[in-house]
Amino acid sequence: MIAFTVNGNKVRVDVAPDTPLLWVLRDTVGLTGTKYGCGIAQCGACTVHLDGEPIRSCTTPVSQAAGRQVLTIEGLSRNNSHPVQKAWIAEDVPQCGYCQSGQIMTTVALLAKIKNPSDAEIDEALAGNICRCGTYNGVRRAVHRAAKLMGA
Amino acid sequence: MKRTVNESRRAFLKATAAAGGGLLIAFRIPGALRFAEAATASSAQVNAFVKIGTDNIVTVVIGQSEMGQGVWTSIPMMLAEELEADWSKIRVEQGGVDPAFANPRYVGFRAQGGFQGTGGSSSVRNVGVNVRKAGAAARQMLITAAAQGWGVNEEECYAEKNMVIHRPSGKKLSYGSLAEKAAKVPLPKYVPLKNPQDFKIIGKSLPLLDTPSKVSGKTVYGIDVKVPGMLVATVAQCPVFGGKAASFNADKAKAIKGVRHVVQISSGIAVVADDFWSAKKGRDALEITWDEGPLAKVSQADLFKSFAELSQKPGAVRRNDGDVEKALKEAAKKIEAVYEVPFVAHVCMEPMNATAQWRGDSVEIWAPTQAQSWTQAAVAKHTGLPPEKIKINTTFLGGGFGRRLYWDFAIDAVETSKAVGAPVKVIWTREDDIQHDFYRPASYNVLAAGLDEKGMPVAWKHRIVGTSILQYFPPFSHLLRKDGMDPTSVGGAGDIFPYNVPNVYVDYTLHNPGVPSGFWRSVGNSQNAFIMESFMDELAAAARKDAFEYRLQLLKNPRDKGVLELAAHKAKWGSPLPAGVYRGIAEHFSYNSYCAQVAEVSVGRDGKAKVHRIVAAADPGWVVHPERFKAQIESGILYGLSGALFGEITIKNGRVEQSNFDNYPVPRMSDMPKIEVYILQGEGEQGGAGEPGVPSASPAVANAIFAATGKRIRKLPVRAEDLRTA
The missing domain is CATH 3.30.365.10 (Aldehyde oxidase/xanthine dehydrogenase, molybdopterin binding domain)
Known part of the structure; x- marks a missing residue:
C-alpha cells in the first residue's frame, strides 16, 4: 500500500511501486484530467504538482509520491475560479484541449515562482508542454492575463 | 444565399413530439438504404438536430466531432440564429450515428443514406445549412403554434430570444410553453433562411461552449471513457507493415499482476489487464515471433x-x-x-484509443472518431453485425487532423472485447501511434x-x-x-x-x-x-x-x-x-x-x-x-x-x-x-x-x-x- 494526498484527499493504493503516478491517478484514483501523451517526459500532458513542484507524472513512480501532496487539474478549483483557469476561459485558449491540463498546471507553478513572467520566461517554463493544435500564442496571452489577475 | 427548408428532393425534415414533452426536429433522408433503416423512431429522438423542452431549454444535438475546430459552438450558433433562440438557453449534446447527420460534402454516398464524418473542413460550410434549416423550421412551427393559440394571423407574429411575440398586442409566449403544441404543427413547406445582413449571432465570436470543461479537466476524451467492468488493453503490433505474429508465448505476460488475458486479434497480440500500466508491462513481457512479410526489405x-x-x-x-x-x-x-x-505522421496529442462492449448480437463503441459512418460500416463488415446493432458514442477528440478518419483502433477494441467477453478500452502507446499511422x-x-x-x-x-x-x-x-x-x-x-x-x-x-x-x-x-x-x-x-x-x-x-x-x-x-x-x-x-x-x-x-x-x-x-x-x-x-x-x-x-x-x-x-x-x-x-x-x-x-x-x-x-x- 502506498499512501499520499491527492488534491487534499488522502488515498491509499495497492499497486506496484514502479507504476507511474500518471496511471495511478487515471486508472486507480479515477482522476482523468491528467493526460497521457508520450510516456517519456517529452510532452508535458501529464504535468501535476508534487509538493508544489511541477513534475511529469508519466515517468514518476508512484513510490516517489508516498507521504507527499499531489495536485492535479481537478484540485485547482471546484468551479474554474482559479485565476489561471479564469484567464484561460477569457482567452478561449483550448482547441482540442487535450494538452491544456498540462499547460495550466505548468503555468500555475510558473506564476508561483515568477509573478510577472516575460515572454522568454514563459517560453522557457512551457518548453516541455507540446500542443499540436498550435494554441501557444493563446497560452502566452493567458499566462500574462493570469499574472495580472493574480495581482502582478 | 436564400435556401428553403425542403427544397431538396432527397432530404426533408421530420418533426415529432419529444419523449419527455416538447418539440423535436430531425433531418431525414427518404429512400436511403440499409444504413438509414437504423433510424427508427427511438433513435430519431436521440438524433434530432434540435429539441425544445417544456423547460424552455433548446438542446442542439450535433453529429460532428469536436476536435478543437469549434463545432461544439459554431453549429449551435447556426441553429440558434435561425431559431431566434436565446443563446443562454442553448445546450449541446453529442448525437450518435444517424443519416440525420450525413455530411453533404460526401456526395458520393447520398444514395446510401449519406455518411457522417468530420473532415475536409466541411462542418460549418456543408453541414451548417442543414442545421440552419432545422432551426428555421422550428421557429416557424413555434410561431404557428402561438398564432393558433391566440387566434391571430401568423404574419402578425415574430420570434425573438426564445419568445414568440404578437406584434399588435405585445402578447408573448416562451418557446418552452409552445413546444408541445408546436410538435403537432405540420412541418412548414417553405421557410427562407436569413440573409447574412440579418444575422444576430452568426459573425460574433461568442465564448466557446466547450472551454470551461477543458480547463477543469472534466472533458471526456476517448482515453477517459469508463464503462462498468471495463478492462484496459494494449496491442503489440508487428513493427513491419503488413507483418503478422507467427507465434507467441504469453506466459511471462500472464505472470504480471493485473494481466487477465492475452489474445490474438487482427492487428497483433492484445494484452488485457485491470489497468493500462499492467497491460503495458504485460505487453513488454510478451515473446512474439513475427512473420514480417515482404515489406521487411523496404527502406x-x-x-x-x-x-x-x-x-x-x-x-x-x-x-x-x-x-x-x-x-x-x-x-x-x-x-x-x-x-x-x-x-509525415499526424501525432494527435491523444494517442489512438477506443472502448468497446461486445454483447453478442450487438456492440457499443466509445471512440474519439472523425468517421462515425465509416467506423460503423467497417465494424459491420468485420463482425457481420448489421449496422443498426453497432452503436457509436463519439467522445471529444484530442486532435484529429485526418488520423481519426480511420477506424483501426475501433476494430482493435471490438475484437478484444469480443475475445475476452468484457468491455475493453484499447490504448495505443505514443510509439504505436507514430509507427502505425497513415x-x-x-x-x-x-x-x-x-x-x-x-x-x-x-x-x-x-x-x-x-x-x-x-x-x-x-x-x-x-x-x-x-x-x-x-x-x-x-x-x-x-x-x-x-x-x-x-x-x-x-x-x-x-x-x-x-x-x-x-x-x-x-x-x-x-x-x-x-x-x-x-x-x-x-x-x-x-x-x-x-x-x-x-x-x-x-x-x-x-x-x-x-x-x-x-x-x-x-x-x-x-x-x-x-x-x-x-x-x-x-x-x-x-x-x-x-x-x-x-x-x-x-x-x-x-x-x-x-x-x-x-x-x-x-x-x-x-x-x-x-x-x-x-x-x-x-x-x-x-x-x-x-x-x-x-x-x-x-x-x-x-x-x-x-x-x-x-x-x-x-x-x-x-x-x-x-x-x-x-x-x-x-x-x-x-x-x-x-x-x-x-x-x-x-x-x-x-x-x-x-x-x-x-x-x-x-x-x-x-x-x-x-x-x-x-
Missing part, C-alpha cells in the same frame, strides 16, 4: 530510388492544357527542379517551366511520383482511377491551376510497396502547395521579378489576388526588416478558402531557421465565429510548419525508425511565430477553416529561407546542416 532510400526511376516515364494525366512539350522547347528560358517530400504521402516531383523573353511562364510541367491515400481508404476506392490517378494525393497540384499559364501538364504515378498513406490535414494540398509555390518562387527569381508582383500579375482569380494583396499589405511587403530577417510569400486555394501568407524568417550561422512572424490573409466567403476561424488558420499554419521544419518519418526494413517526441520532434512554444490573421469576406459559397491555413505556410517559410540564404529548399524537412555557414 527509404530504395523507395525514393524507385520514385526517381518511375519519374522517367509519363504517369496518369491530371491536367493537360495546351502543348507543354512544344512550349518548353520554344521557351526563351527553361527552369527545372526536383522536389522531395517525406512521409502517413502523409511521400513523393518525388519533377518540375519544368518555360519562360518567355519577359520572364513570364508559358509552360508548367509537374510530374508526381508518390504513395496513394485512396489505396488505403476503401470507402473512397471508387475515386482511385484505373490508370492509378489518385486525385487526393495530387490534390492542389493541378485540379485548379491558379496562374495564367497557357501550357500546363500535371501527371502522377502511384508507387507504394506498402507504407500506409493517408489524409493529413489539408491532404494533397499540404505537400503540393509547398512544391508549386516554391517552384513559382524559382520562376520569379529566374525572371528577376518581385515574388509578390510576379504572382499578382499571373493569378487569374480576383479572390486569390485579394488575399495575396492583403497579406502583402499587412506584412508591409518590401519595407525594411531587422537585420538578418527576410520575407517569403505564398498563396493557395483549398477547401473553398483562399489563403496567402507572408513569413518573416532568419537563418542563424548554425543553419537553424527561425520563423519570427507570419501574416496570413484568408477569404472563406463568410465566417460564423471570426475568432475561432482565425484560431483555426493559426493552428493550420503551425501544423504546416511542423511538416516543413520538423517532421520526417523514415522507413528502414519495412518499419518506421521514429517512435516518440524525442526522435519525431514537433514545434514547441519557442518555435511559435507571432501570427496575424486577416479575414477577407469575398462573395460566393462559404469556405473551410480547419485546413486552408496549412498549405501556404511551408512555401512561405521556404521562400523566406531562400531570400535569407540564396538556398532553395527542395527537400523537406528543412535541415540545419544544409543551411549552416559556420
Whole structure:
C-alpha cells in the first residue's frame, strides 16, 4: 500500500511501486484530467504538482509520491475560479484541449515562482508542454492575463 | 444565399413530439438504404438536430466531432440564429450515428443514406445549412403554434430570444410553453433562411461552449471513457507493415499482476489487464515471433530510388492544357527542379484509443472518431453485425487532423472485447501511434517551366511520383482511377491551376510497396502547395521579378489576388526588416478558402531557421465565429510548419525508425511565430477553416529561407546542416 494526498484527499493504493503516478491517478484514483501523451517526459500532458513542484507524472513512480501532496487539474478549483483557469476561459485558449491540463498546471507553478513572467520566461517554463493544435500564442496571452489577475 | 427548408428532393425534415414533452426536429433522408433503416423512431429522438423542452431549454444535438475546430459552438450558433433562440438557453449534446447527420460534402454516398464524418473542413460550410434549416423550421412551427393559440394571423407574429411575440398586442409566449403544441404543427413547406445582413449571432465570436470543461479537466476524451467492468488493453503490433505474429508465448505476460488475458486479434497480440500500466508491462513481457512479410526489405532510400526511376516515364494525366512539350522547347528560358517530400505522421496529442462492449448480437463503441459512418460500416463488415446493432458514442477528440478518419483502433477494441467477453478500452502507446499511422504521402516531383523573353511562364510541367491515400481508404476506392490517378494525393497540384499559364501538364504515378498513406490535414494540398509555390518562387527569381508582383500579375482569380494583396499589405511587403530577417510569400486555394501568407524568417550561422512572424490573409466567403476561424488558420499554419521544419518519418526494413517526441520532434512554444490573421469576406459559397491555413505556410517559410540564404529548399524537412555557414 502506498499512501499520499491527492488534491487534499488522502488515498491509499495497492499497486506496484514502479507504476507511474500518471496511471495511478487515471486508472486507480479515477482522476482523468491528467493526460497521457508520450510516456517519456517529452510532452508535458501529464504535468501535476508534487509538493508544489511541477513534475511529469508519466515517468514518476508512484513510490516517489508516498507521504507527499499531489495536485492535479481537478484540485485547482471546484468551479474554474482559479485565476489561471479564469484567464484561460477569457482567452478561449483550448482547441482540442487535450494538452491544456498540462499547460495550466505548468503555468500555475510558473506564476508561483515568477509573478510577472516575460515572454522568454514563459517560453522557457512551457518548453516541455507540446500542443499540436498550435494554441501557444493563446497560452502566452493567458499566462500574462493570469499574472495580472493574480495581482502582478 | 436564400435556401428553403425542403427544397431538396432527397432530404426533408421530420418533426415529432419529444419523449419527455416538447418539440423535436430531425433531418431525414427518404429512400436511403440499409444504413438509414437504423433510424427508427427511438433513435430519431436521440438524433434530432434540435429539441425544445417544456423547460424552455433548446438542446442542439450535433453529429460532428469536436476536435478543437469549434463545432461544439459554431453549429449551435447556426441553429440558434435561425431559431431566434436565446443563446443562454442553448445546450449541446453529442448525437450518435444517424443519416440525420450525413455530411453533404460526401456526395458520393447520398444514395446510401449519406455518411457522417468530420473532415475536409466541411462542418460549418456543408453541414451548417442543414442545421440552419432545422432551426428555421422550428421557429416557424413555434410561431404557428402561438398564432393558433391566440387566434391571430401568423404574419402578425415574430420570434425573438426564445419568445414568440404578437406584434399588435405585445402578447408573448416562451418557446418552452409552445413546444408541445408546436410538435403537432405540420412541418412548414417553405421557410427562407436569413440573409447574412440579418444575422444576430452568426459573425460574433461568442465564448466557446466547450472551454470551461477543458480547463477543469472534466472533458471526456476517448482515453477517459469508463464503462462498468471495463478492462484496459494494449496491442503489440508487428513493427513491419503488413507483418503478422507467427507465434507467441504469453506466459511471462500472464505472470504480471493485473494481466487477465492475452489474445490474438487482427492487428497483433492484445494484452488485457485491470489497468493500462499492467497491460503495458504485460505487453513488454510478451515473446512474439513475427512473420514480417515482404515489406521487411523496404527502406527509404530504395523507395525514393524507385520514385526517381518511375519519374522517367509519363504517369496518369491530371491536367493537360495546351502543348507543354512544344512550349518548353520554344521557351526563351527553361527552369527545372526536383522536389522531395517525406512521409509525415499526424501525432494527435491523444494517442489512438477506443472502448468497446461486445454483447453478442450487438456492440457499443466509445471512440474519439472523425468517421462515425465509416467506423460503423467497417465494424459491420468485420463482425457481420448489421449496422443498426453497432452503436457509436463519439467522445471529444484530442486532435484529429485526418488520423481519426480511420477506424483501426475501433476494430482493435471490438475484437478484444469480443475475445475476452468484457468491455475493453484499447490504448495505443505514443510509439504505436507514430509507427502505425497513415502517413502523409511521400513523393518525388519533377518540375519544368518555360519562360518567355519577359520572364513570364508559358509552360508548367509537374510530374508526381508518390504513395496513394485512396489505396488505403476503401470507402473512397471508387475515386482511385484505373490508370492509378489518385486525385487526393495530387490534390492542389493541378485540379485548379491558379496562374495564367497557357501550357500546363500535371501527371502522377502511384508507387507504394506498402507504407500506409493517408489524409493529413489539408491532404494533397499540404505537400503540393509547398512544391508549386516554391517552384513559382524559382520562376520569379529566374525572371528577376518581385515574388509578390510576379504572382499578382499571373493569378487569374480576383479572390486569390485579394488575399495575396492583403497579406502583402499587412506584412508591409518590401519595407525594411531587422537585420538578418527576410520575407517569403505564398498563396493557395483549398477547401473553398483562399489563403496567402507572408513569413518573416532568419537563418542563424548554425543553419537553424527561425520563423519570427507570419501574416496570413484568408477569404472563406463568410465566417460564423471570426475568432475561432482565425484560431483555426493559426493552428493550420503551425501544423504546416511542423511538416516543413520538423517532421520526417523514415522507413528502414519495412518499419518506421521514429517512435516518440524525442526522435519525431514537433514545434514547441519557442518555435511559435507571432501570427496575424486577416479575414477577407469575398462573395460566393462559404469556405473551410480547419485546413486552408496549412498549405501556404511551408512555401512561405521556404521562400523566406531562400531570400535569407540564396538556398532553395527542395527537400523537406528543412535541415540545419544544409543551411549552416559556420
